[in-house]
Amino acid sequence: MKLLRGFLWLLGFQLLGHVVVELLSLPVSHAMAGLLLLLAWLLVKRRLNESVATASQALIPLLAMLIMPGVVGVFFVIDEFAGHWTAVMVALAVGTFLSVLTTLWLMWRFMPREAANMDERNPRA
Template sequence: MLRGFLVLVLFFLLGEALQKVFLIPVSGGVLGMMLMTLTLMFKGGISDDLASASQGLISVLVLLIMPGVVGVFFTADQFAGQWLAVAAALLGGTFLSVLSTLWLMSRVVRLGGGKGE
């Protein structure tokens, strides 16, 4: 599991370095995640160490959302007159997110020949 955490941290640091060096307007964590995804796609699988480290982090995933929620709580007065636009953005974004996830999963299952069903 320690090796899995090391891989996660290394990809995070690589993403941060790329973001700082090339001034990319994307979070270093997102860049690292994209690089790790590409690496795993090229490699064709995931190691047991990385899988166990990732599984342990899923249980605390909600903690990653908390800073954004707290930020919205303290700036809620700025959105007072725009509740309809905020609600539409939240509903539309959620709908598009679910729709794209379902589409992607159907493609993955179809390409994988239905493995895992």
């Protein structure tokens, strides 16, 4: 039941993001607006909703499948990129680098210190 409740929370924020984007004519995807609203809600509450955490953990293994439709959709608009391949490649390289850098910073920021110290003492682990 906790998993279903978590999915309903996530879908509710996605729907709320859809409404906000449409009402304000924002140049942001509906899902991204919903995630930003969810982030704001979690920051205001200052604690993680257990149902949302359970649903989120269930979605992590499916992340590649959730990204796949957008990647496949590029093939339908491939002609739009003619003459812009340099910009596309630079954007992909810079975006990937910034994504990896952000992930590394977040790991350093939020990883428990005793786990980090244990890895330094035992390099085989």
